[in-house]
Amino acid sequence: MFDANELWKKRLGAHLKETGRYMRLIFNDHLAFALLFFIAAFAYFYQQWLENLPENFPVAWIMGIVLGLLVTHSQVRTLLQEADTVFLLPAEHKMGSYFRKAFWYSFFTQLYSLALGYAALSPLYLTAYSDRGGEWLIYLAVILIILKVWNLLLGWWLLKERDVQYRWMDTILRAVLNILIVCFFIQGDAILYVSMMTIILTGYFLLLYQVYRKKQGVAWDLLIEKEEASMQAFYRLANMFTDVPHLKKKAKKRHSLVRMLIQPVPFEQRETFTYLYRITFVRSSDYLGMYVRLLLIAAFFIFWIPIIWFKLVFALLFIYLSGFQLITLWNHHKTIDWLDLYPIPKEVRKRSLQQFLRFVMLIKTFILGFLMLWAASWQEMILFWALGGLFTLIFVNTYVKSRLERKRTI
Incomplete structure (x- = not known):
């Protein structure tokens, strides 16, 4: 005997279990700390602006x-x-x-x-x-x-x-x-x-x-x-933080951006994954959009926040979020078996991802530095470039490197 109410209870229970599992992975310690800082700082400056x-x-x-x-x-x-x-x-x-x-x-x-x-x-x-x-x-x-x-x-x-x-x-x-x-x-x-x-x-x-x-x-x-x-x-949101097997990946052409990014890449075996990560970043429906959205939000806070030190902190926070969420590029092609046929050592692949993360984080640092020039002065721009560059090197060479070495969590 068909019971629509019983069907709804089963569907809702399965849905809440599925989304709850991914929500726990999304709101991990790193993101929870970033959100707490963001909310507290936003509330403070919101109050100052209202006055x-x-x-x-x-x-x-x-x-x-x-x-x-x-x-x-x-x-x-x-x-x-x-x-x-x-x-x-x-x-x-x-x-x-x-x-x-x-x-x-x-x-x-x-x-x-x-x-x-x-x-x-x-x-x-x-x-x-x-x-x-x-x-x-x-x-x-x-x-x-x-x-x-x-x-x-x-x-x-x-x-x-x-x-x-x-x-x-x-x-x-x-x-x-x-x-x-x-x-x-x-x-x-x-x-x-x-x-x-x-x-x-x-x-x-x-x-x-x-x-x-x-x-x-x-x-x-x-x-x-x-x-x-x-x-x-x-699932696309959750995929920024963990591997999601149910995600149906879609690629977009974006020929001009692809050419711009792959043109400097040498046609060499050791650059295989450098090429792959760059076109994946551009053609995927997830990564480029997330990168641009974080850039725009960071730009808003740079111009909106009056205190220069908080401008710097917020800009660094969004650089960190960009790098942290792009680590999932490592798993993007996990279900494609032919990647394992590449005669390329795992260390080369890890190094390619580190180089790409360093590249995109430094690009964002460069852009936000120019915005800092408009919102503050050239001294703050130079200071932010120095802080952003140092933070990027430390983040990629320590945190990202250790994450890639822990294969079970990647």
Whole structure:
């Protein structure tokens, strides 16, 4: 006898066990220390910045954009698997309770990220609108929760739509409406506009309900595709810290960047892995994006933090994070057997990875040094180059070397 509630319990338990195992590896001692330092320093400078908040700072628009986008991102996690298109299809008419539980699970998990954004922006709101009472924040929280439920329902109904462009247009429309509702409410003197945006969103909600309630059945292939994409995104994050056998690796061409990086590499046997690590870094969907994101975040803190020593510390922290997460290049091709056929000693491969990590960390040091020149002075730029170069050499020649020698943990 098929029991949808029992199926959901099994799927949820397996999902939490799988993600929990990788979360423990992600939040290891190194990252936990870096995050603790980052949060403490960010809170301190955030408070200092709020004390000198510019009079014309667009608080309403900043909060509207951040919270509106968090509300708009509303994907229902179904925890479906590829084989379900065969084995669960005959029981589709009994899956109602399963999908209802999936909806509320998605709501509460996404409410956590929304609550973090809300908590982070609340001090900004209280500083800019100190003349208002705390009840405005309560009203804002209620509005965000209602918008979140609406967006999850709209996103769920839209999964019956096969046209990708239409789904993108829906997402953009909902994002604009959510941002405007939050922004106009925060401004306080635009209640009329809030009411107008709410009426439009409600009308759009009812229109989609009338359209998609007539479409019977569940788009199993689309639900499974979305679920697999979500899990692969999580696996890509976890792969930065440990080997993930479930990860499906995708390569992107990026011919110009590949040519730029491999052109200086000599055509010699001992440079085989140097060539491989460089094209993997560029063509993989993980490493280059992570490297650029950390660079942009580091640049933000260099210009935002007023104290020069904290600028240096934060910049070094992001150089460390880049090097630490790129160590997983060692395992990127682990499942490809022909790498073991290369007549190249293991020590040459280790040395190639160390050289590549040294290269990318020094490049980031060089770029952040120039940003330090704009944010401070040429003395700080020279100082950062010296500190960044010294830190890179110590990190690669001690920590990375010891990690590569412990083959069991790599």
